[in-house]
Every structure is written in structure tokens, then in C-alpha cells.
């Protein structure tokens with residue numbers, strides 16, 4: 001299964017998305033737990049210094065129309081939101097909107113992170129809206145295929161418009177309360193699109209690691225994974241990339257040679273690797289460990305690029321050349337499993353399909369089924385490995401990922417290219433011609449390939465691109481940490497500078 005959510009690792013809270021295998025999902029959860037812990041410690045310290053805390057955070061629900069276009073559809077669903085009034089300077093202080101994506105949000109969405117630090121600075125009201133069909137914002141029958149047709153980024157944007165109205169009425173807001181939106185990963189794209197489509201509601205937007213360009217065959221994801229494994233600034237090397245390449249070739253050779261029993265044992269597969277699909281599932285999981293390590297480098301994942309490379313390039317006298325790389329990959333997987341406490345590696349393709357077909361709503365974590373539906377209908381983003389630049393295995397094909405669309409949702413594979421074309425036509429792809437949007441990306445993060453990396457050309461209020469050396473997915477969204485690279489700290493100062501400038505110019509306009 002090649003669905004991995006591209007979640008921004010940052011807090012439980014945030015962001016997320018983009019599919020790949022279940023190992024990548026587990027890594028996300030691991031990273032989230034680490035960041036959740038960090039947020040809690042951070043808040044505890046604040047509590048001791050008598051800063052505002054839990055009591056200032058409120059949870060609410062609004063009932064949204066299921067269909068914002070066809071008003072004949074009377075069905076509604078409950079949508080969850082959080083508000084933090086602790087820093088708000090009434091009545092004219094700005095509003096900072098945190099946008100939820102393909103996972104549940106929590107009160108931490110309005111309590112921790114760089115946007116919260118800026119809210120404190122500017123006396124902003126913090127609000128966060130969970131995405132429709134994820135977390136608690138879904139009806140009990142919401143995962144049935146016929147209901148999923150109401151799940152789209154377009155409906156999600158109108159949900160945000162309705163939410164804007166709801167909050168404005170509840171807090172007596174006027175045009176003097178300047179709204180700025182924030183999001184990372186898929187919600188980063190929503191942040192840019194919201195500002196682009198509704199500039200009268202949202203004055204400026206920060207879009208972190210936002211893949212605004214839909215792409216069916218996202219082969220360049222793994223091209224960047226390869227480049228990052230080469231990058232000496234983050235602990236990569238030519239030797240490291242070469243060893244990864246050799247190791248996967250060795251795994252493939254053993255499987256082709258009929259030695260699947262041995263391979264299954266070596267990598268701790270939960271079941272024997274009987275079906276060819278299960279072998280592909282194993283290779284996807286192995287690739288996921290490397291992809292996830294790159295995507296979340298330095299953000300609390302079980303491994304870092306540096307550690308991964310140290311293990312996979314560690315020479316020993318015991319093995320022949322090609323055995324060597326294979327054995328080091330086995331070692332790497334054991335280290336990974338020890339860190340995550342996974343007893344074995346799930347490799348059953350059948351079980352994977354069963355899990356994705358399950359329509360029981362789960363109120364926390366990533367919505368894998370929903371997100372897969374969105375990739376089929378809107379975004380693609382399939383992290384394939386058929387391109388010569390990919391260091392893993394050619395078995396990870398576009399075909400094997402997209403066949404889930406008809407299988408699970410009745411969305412034909414032949415309709416996928418036009419779905420992607422429509423999305424890019426509707427939003428503008430990587431030339432969205434928005435104004436007053438900050439596109440922030442890290443060069444290690446494979447998702448930067450689908451974002452905006454150049455400054456806009458407009459005369460006034462042009463878009464700005466911030467491209468950070470040596471950082472991964474959504475790194476800018478967390479608060480400053482002492483160990484952050486200086487490039488990351490500088491990027492945050494630049495974001496702060498733009499947000500301050502926007503608030504100032506908005507205040508002038510409202511005089």
C-alpha cells in the first residue's frame with residue numbers, strides 16, 4: 001500500500017497528509033508523539049511562569065451544510081473547532097486561523113507552535129478548524145463511499161468561509177480584525193488557496209511545505225529523497241546513497257530468486273511473504289523507513305539521515321560486498337523496530353485493503369481512507385519509484401498505487417489524469433498568482449517539489465518564497481528550539497517580519 005500521509009510532523013495537532021505505506025503512517029505517529037511531548041513540556045513551563053493556559057482554550061462545534069453548492073441537500077455534519085482567547089487584545093486584535101487537514105486536530109493547535117508565538121506577540125485571537133470528514137468532524141456514516149463525495153478541498157474552503165462568519169458573529173468582529181491563515185502540508189495549500197479565493201476575508205497567508213501543485217506520478221519525491229541522502233550538510237554521502245541502492249537491489253534479487261522465506265525472516269515480517277503483493281508491501285515498508293527518515297529529518301523521528309547513513313555505510317569484515325548492503329539494511333530495520341517497539345512488520349496486502357475498506361469512524365489520528373479518496377479525486381501525489389533517480393525498487397509503481405482508486409471508491413484509473421488537470425486549473429498549480437502569501441519550504445523535504453519556490457512578480461503585495469537550507473517537512477511551524485539550525489531560525493524571523501508588516505499595512509488601510 002502506498003498511501004502515506006504527508007503529515008507535517010509538528011504536533012499531534014497539525015497537519016498531515018500524503019500517502020505511502022503503513023510504516024510511514026506509523027513514523028508520523030511516532031514523530032507526533034515526540035512533538036506532543038515537547039509541546040506539553042513547553043506548556044508546563046509556561047504554566048509555571050503564570051502564562052495563560054488551558055482555561056483560555058474552548059472547544060466548539062458548528063453544523064455545516066454537507067453540500068455548499070446544492071442547497072437542496074439538507075444534510076449537515078458537526079465540525080469541531082478550538083479557540084484560544086488568552087492573547088487576544090479586544091476588540092480589534094487580529095485573528096490567526098490555523099487550518100486542519102487530513103488528521104484530527106486538538107487544543108494544542110491553538111496552544112503551541114510558531115503561529116501561537118506570533119499570536120502572543122500581536123495580541124491575536126487563535127482559532128483552529130478541523131477539516132471535514134477527519135477527526136470528530138464527520139457523521140457516523142461518513143466513510144461510506146457515497147458520502148465521501150462531499151469530501152473535497154473546495155468544500156473545505158467554504159467550510160472555512162462559514163467558520164469565519166461564525167467566529168465574527170460570536171466575537172463581534174469587524175473589518176478591523178485582520179485575519180491571517182496558517183497551515184502546513186495539505187493545510188498549507190489550503191491556507192494559500194483560501195487567501196487566493198477569498199482575499200476579502202483573509203488578509204495574508206503563511207503556507208508551510210504546501211504542495212499546491214497536484215501531480216499524479218510524484219516520482220520526484222524519491223528523487224529528492226536520493227538527493228537528501230547525498231547531502232553532506234545533513235549527514236548524507238555518496239556512499240550512503242550507494243549503499244541504499246545496493247541494499248534494495250539485493251532484496252529484490254533475493255525475492256526474485258525465490259528466497260522470500262529468508263527475506264521475510266530477516267526483516268521480521270508478521271506473516272510469510274507468499275503473494276507477490278505482500279513482497280511489494282514489504283519493499284514499500286522498507287522504502288517508507290527511508291522516506292520517512294528524510295521527510296522528518298531532525299523532527300523527532302526514530303532515525304535521522306545521519307544515523308541512517310552511519311548504520312547503512314558501517315563496514316564490517318563479515319560479509320561479501322553485496323551481502324554487506326543487505327545486512328546493513330536488516331540492521332537498520334532492527335534499529336527502527338527497536339525504537340518504535342513494533343514486534344513485527346505488517347506485510348499482508350489483503351489486510352491493508354481490509355483496513356482501508358473499513359468504514360468505522362475513528363476520532364483520532366490520520367484519516368487514511370479519506371485521504372486516499374482525496375488523492376484519487378483531487379491530488380494524485382503518488383510517491384512512485386519507476387524513475388531512474390529512485391534508489392528503491394521499480395516494484396513501487398504508479399499502477400500498484402492507483403489501482404486502489406477503483407477498488408475502494410469506484411474512481412476509474414483513466415479519470416485520474418483529468419482530476420489532476422482540473423485541480424491545477426482550479427487553483428493555479430505552482431503558479432497560483434496569489435498575493436500576500438508566504439510559501440515556506442525546506443530543501444531536504446521532498447514535498448518542496450510541488451510548492452512555490454520563487455518570489456512572485458506582482459508589484460505590490462507579492463508572494464514570497466522562503467527556501468530553507470537543511471530542513472525537512474514543516475520545520476518552520478514549531479517554536480524555536482536551541483538545536484535548530486540558524487537557517488531555520490532566520491526563516492522564522494522572516495515569517496515574523498512579513499506577518500508584522502501585513503498587520504501594520506492592514507491597520508493603515510482600516511484607519
Ligand SMILES: *[C@@H]1O[C@H](CO)[C@@H](O)[C@H](O)[C@H]1NC(C)=O
Nearest residue numbers: 253254256257258259260262
Ligand atoms: C536462499 O538463501 C540461502 C542463504 O543465503 C542460500 O544458501 C540459498 O541458495 C538461497 N536460495 C535461493 C533459491 O536463492
Ligand SMILES: *[C@@H]1O[C@H](CO)[C@@H](O)[C@H](O)[C@H]1NC(C)=O
Nearest residue numbers: 307310311312314315316331
Ligand atoms: C558498526 O559496526 C560495529 C561492529 O559491527 C558496531 O560495533 C558499531 O556499533 C556499528 N556502528 C553503527 C553506527 O551502527
Ligand SMILES: *[C@@H]1O[C@H](CO)[C@@H](O)[C@H](O)[C@H]1NC(C)=O
Nearest residue numbers: 354355357358359360361362
Ligand atoms: C473496523 O475498524 C474498527 C475500529 O478500528 C474495528 O473495531 C473493526 O473490527 C474493524 N472492522 C473490520 C471489518 O475490520
Ligand SMILES: *[C@@H]1O[C@H](CO)[C@@H](O)[C@H](O)[C@H]1NC(C)=O
Nearest residue numbers: 453454455456464465466467
Ligand atoms: C525573494 O525576495 C527577497 C527580497 O528581495 C530575497 O531576499 C529572496 O532571496 C528571494 N527569494 C527567492 C527564493 O528568490
